[in-house]
Amino acid sequence: MKGKMKGVTLVADWDPKPKFELGSKDIEDRQTYLGSLVYRNPRIEIKEYDIPTPGPEEVLLEVKACGICGSDVHMAQADDDGYIYYPGLTGFPCILGHELSGVVVEAGKKAFDKQTNKPFKGGERVTTEEMLWCASCKPCSDGYPNHCEHLDEIGFNINGAFAKYMVLPARTLWSLEPLAESYNDDDIFLAGSLVEPTSVAYNAVIERGGGIRPGDRVVVLSGGPIGIAACAILKRAGASMVIISEPQEERAKLALKLGADVAINPTEVDFADRVLELTKGMGADLFMEATGLPEIVYPGIEKVIWEGRTLNSTIVVTARAEAKIPVTGEVLQVRRANIVGAQGHSGHGTFPRVISSMADGMDMTPMITKKIRLEEVPENIIELQTNREECKITCLIK
Amino acid sequence: MKGKMKGVTLVADWDPKPKFELGSKDIEDRQTYLGSLVYRNPRIEIKEYDIPTPGPEEVLLEVKACGICGSDVHMAQADDDGYIYYPGLTGFPCILGHELSGVVVEAGKKAFDKQTNKPFKGGERVTTEEMLWCASCKPCSDGYPNHCEHLDEIGFNINGAFAKYMVLPARTLWSLEPLAESYNDDDIFLAGSLVEPTSVAYNAVIERGGGIRPGDRVVVLSGGPIGIAACAILKRAGASMVIISEPQEERAKLALKLGADVAINPTEVDFADRVLELTKGMGADLFMEATGLPEIVYPGIEKVIWEGRTLNSTIVVTARAEAKIPVTGEVLQVRRANIVGAQGHSGHGTFPRVISSMADGMDMTPMITKKIRLEEVPENIIELQTNREECKITCLIK
């Protein structure tokens, strides 16, 4: 397919700070694993591109919907010295957008649809993992693609989905056809664009947190999109009580709508006391830490575990944070508790299980609080630097 | 507490068949692990007893509700030679009844309530495990009370709950107070009497079957009380599709009401073909075999696994059967599948999780299709020898 298309592109200057050294995976003037130490003066531009051509194991996708993620915001946001906020893998200029759904337009001969185990023929509705794992390094070979040593990321160092078309490897695509029973045509794509963030939450609480048993109690700290998705998943997994701790009212309400049973405003009540009260002194089996403020919230988590009577509590570290977690070993010992770190969304059967859960009624679309057109993406990315009321702003591409 | 009470008592003659030898746990003229080889001419009599007195680690319970279990029926049912159907642990005469709930009347000084970690004081609403595990043998010490080497069973070789009062060790009691938020006074006891059979199902699919991940597909074979409870638990655990296979319409309807998404009548359609069709060729992650007819149903299970594309399927053997399961090793190998056996309901945090699930809305009471008085228990046990339409007949004791 030939032609031109527009892409919402992040442009920034390669201007490494003095202390920066080119790492083993970095490429001079092209990409780095330490974005905030290198890229300066970010700006979002709508640029024109040739429609890309898929290789033999790839497909050309017509993008239908793509949500704005916090990392999009942080790539476009500069600190006082002009460096971008986002600290991770980046390679600019790059079309942004990685929470996407679309329709297969063309497919290489060796591009297989995992849903049918047959080659893509065009017309299939799909979503994709954001992480393009290499399938060849040691972590990938051992079954841990979220920890790929040669990772590319859509919309970070590989052109993303705020564009009419994009090329993707068949390997990371997942069919959205199972959603056709539960959603009409347009809504399939909205729901489909939420599979990726929902899978981040699923990977955190089910794969890394080890899941729960029906009847367990859980606490989710922070009602951002990942925390809200965790509430939905954990309620669906049989939690007898899902407690969301979130200071902002709109987010708490959304969490309650999607699965939480009770909301705590930790700026108004004592978090630990309230959790112990709600659980009649039992505490919780799983804590999802999604605030990124461990030094603030961890003592409360520890108090719930120490004073509660639940053994085997798992704390899932989901948000990134620079601050140390002040862990009291004795709490882990006396309560048989454990702490795990969570990263990514790939592998472990996560995407297909999120999709089949959505097909069976786990509706995440209320998380989309605003729908926009492609031309409106730049201003909305900027808007989200300050706006805390929208949960998910999603671009529909016609 | 002094006084008299009536108890629905199973009486039978100790008349061992020639091939029977007294086993290591058997007691001449008192109890055997091989009931159907020993006990003859069963009859149910309502006898008068002294109200029993609790020891220091025991409580006296006023029974409020008790369901009739299939094993009650089989203990009272004779074959052509007059021997009872029930093949397991039995010690007659014995008051029947083990699916019970009640109120604590008196408690020994060392009888602790696990819910509060304080001594029982009277008035607590509770249910009990049916298995009185010894807490001292190797399996109990290692954490497997369902496989206790010195087991007593309520209503089998220890007086049971078809009576106004009974004595129980505190160890096996579980508080029903959490149900007070969801049920009114009478219904707490009805729901509470279903905790034991629901825990049998929970132990099978969650503890022994390893549970599922949200989005998984499951098949339950047979819509008896245990199979129906499994449907409820697995739907609550996040199954995207719960398929019940059951020939009888009333039972299938009840399964659909409590959690199943689709029912198959295996006498009318090909079981395997239908499961593959419903799952769009994927098959299922968990099969709960509760029919007791392995030679009939297993080939169909195997076909679903072999032709379906799901790896890691688990088959949980729940019902007892004399027939061999004809297993094709290659199916387990090529599909990475496994077979586990399930027995019991004790330990592993099962009872408290079933109770907290019920408190959060997992309502099992539609399983009770008939309520009776104590005097009506004998005739209803007999009735159930032929009646296949009632799911659970429950005695309310006033």
Add this chain to the structure above:
Amino acid sequence: MKGKMKGVTLVADWDPKPKFELGSKDIEDRQTYLGSLVYRNPRIEIKEYDIPTPGPEEVLLEVKACGICGSDVHMAQADDDGYIYYPGLTGFPCILGHELSGVVVEAGKKAFDKQTNKPFKGGERVTTEEMLWCASCKPCSDGYPNHCEHLDEIGFNINGAFAKYMVLPARTLWSLEPLAESYNDDDIFLAGSLVEPTSVAYNAVIERGGGIRPGDRVVVLSGGPIGIAACAILKRAGASMVIISEPQEERAKLALKLGADVAINPTEVDFADRVLELTKGMGADLFMEATGLPEIVYPGIEKVIWEGRTLNSTIVVTARAEAKIPVTGEVLQVRRANIVGAQGHSGHGTFPRVISSMADGMDMTPMITKKIRLEEVPENIIELQTNREECKITCLIK
């Protein structure tokens, strides 16, 4: 690298039996998943080939050692109608040989060494998985490469290692450099050629069997190369007793040398009675079934589990067999036992762990009972149709 080389090639006629239908993965006249229904009149020929050229993610390997596997024997062996014995994936003509080690000669630019996470530069000593998993199908994406839906197999439908050179994807290679501390130059390659069969055993007992805890007791049925390797691995994993059941004396002795504590000749003593006697009535935690004769050996396994006092026994089905396993569900229930199927050797960190175990002293080379030259491979493959005394015949290629 240009030039010619000789390859030990399996040639056979594509002559499908009447009942054969071309399957979804079969290619007319080129390959089939049902070898024994299609290929006739097998013969081994030493043919001349161009030295192959590696693609960007591949390496050219100089082969140093390659063992003969039972499947090599069965591909070259014809039944009374002339059809080959081997029932699985085959595509002839094909150079045989898949238990190999060698040295990297040339490498594509994107061919990374997992050991160093850097591109191969030539000179690295390596071995390979035999299974060329696709990394794109659903099983591969979910982390189960042993169940790849687009599998190629070295020496079955892809040219193998009974040749001076071969091309392999970097993805399936594993460095043997860690062995340099424990083996001298030649022996590295001998040990390295045993990594693949040892990994089949490791996958069976550790990954699929779930491993053991130090102090557990295990039984391995059949002292072929996989069974012997399992003895070595399980002893190393801390088994307090490894029992090998094997009728042939040479094999039993080899098992005892590599890790077994006791050997049973099941043709001379009652298998179950002897295991119970050796374990003082406890039975075993893990049974590795590698005989391929389930109807003969399974009743003995069941007797050990039923009469023994060990709970949670795992039976690992490792050998392929057409006969059904006659499983008594009650044994699985009463003893909390389970049956799993094992296939393959890829993924799950198996290869690197086998290599580091060998580097630390798990010496498998006594399994090599005969060393031969490339020209001697055909006659030795034929010889093994009847000879049961050799354990592993290995070709050294100079």
Add this chain to the structure above:
Amino acid sequence: MKGKMKGVTLVADWDPKPKFELGSKDIEDRQTYLGSLVYRNPRIEIKEYDIPTPGPEEVLLEVKACGICGSDVHMAQADDDGYIYYPGLTGFPCILGHELSGVVVEAGKKAFDKQTNKPFKGGERVTTEEMLWCASCKPCSDGYPNHCEHLDEIGFNINGAFAKYMVLPARTLWSLEPLAESYNDDDIFLAGSLVEPTSVAYNAVIERGGGIRPGDRVVVLSGGPIGIAACAILKRAGASMVIISEPQEERAKLALKLGADVAINPTEVDFADRVLELTKGMGADLFMEATGLPEIVYPGIEKVIWEGRTLNSTIVVTARAEAKIPVTGEVLQVRRANIVGAQGHSGHGTFPRVISSMADGMDMTPMITKKIRLEEVPENIIELQTNREECKITCLIK
């Protein structure tokens, strides 16, 4: 059995500090869970006692060997204000000693030997868990006796083993008869007295740490008795490299003798750099933290995980410490790592597996560096307040 015996008794004054409040499990003037806040002026006295009489589920034991534990030292050691060092459960006066072995002299009628599943008859050689779990509280019912809510501890609030006789519940006894194949008469008791501390290590690395797979690399921090036992267990479990980090030479040597492959002196070399060098940049799969100095050692552990390439590392917190562990969440996330707390030795099949490992050659007796008589216990407990060279001082009682 009637008569008198001597017991090495810890006596101290009940003199609570002002901030102390009687806890729910404390008994005024009799026992407390906060020893160091209550007991003052400890002294060790050899007192005379009546030989105790066993109840129906108990046995009378003739003690044969008992090791001195660090907690014995800390109970007898006073700080500047005269309060004991030991912070946990204590009830004085109390005969000390909990790492013991002995011979059954008399047994209650319901005192069963788990090894034979028959009543004790006298003459059996046994050891015991130190923790007398109640078998009735919620943790015990759920299978977690190490977290019993009504715990008694031998030699802390229940008379211990520095005496000729003692009474113990059959529930916590484990037969040492399996050791008779590997040890002669006296050495059975020496080995048997080490089962308890070895089980603490086993519980930490196998039960709580999740064990390892053969070929994994492990690091043990601190070469006290528990750390040394962990080296022995992990080597036996198949670790390809066991690294002990211990500043004191005698302890490092003992660790090397019992299972460690390499010793690091962290006061002389950089711990993290050395581990990375030894493992060729891979890091380790399991870290056992037994120093009790988390703020000192944790940054080194984190560096190994961050810079190493091993995913899924587990850090087992084994030693008690008041200081916080300064955990960087991102390390757990990027490396898929986790932290667990370990406590106790009971349950989970640990004792019998330690005993069968010892019977198969896991010889821990080199840990006993000094043997003493009962009369010498008091002076040796005092001696160990300053002596860091002895590993285990064990009392033989004739």
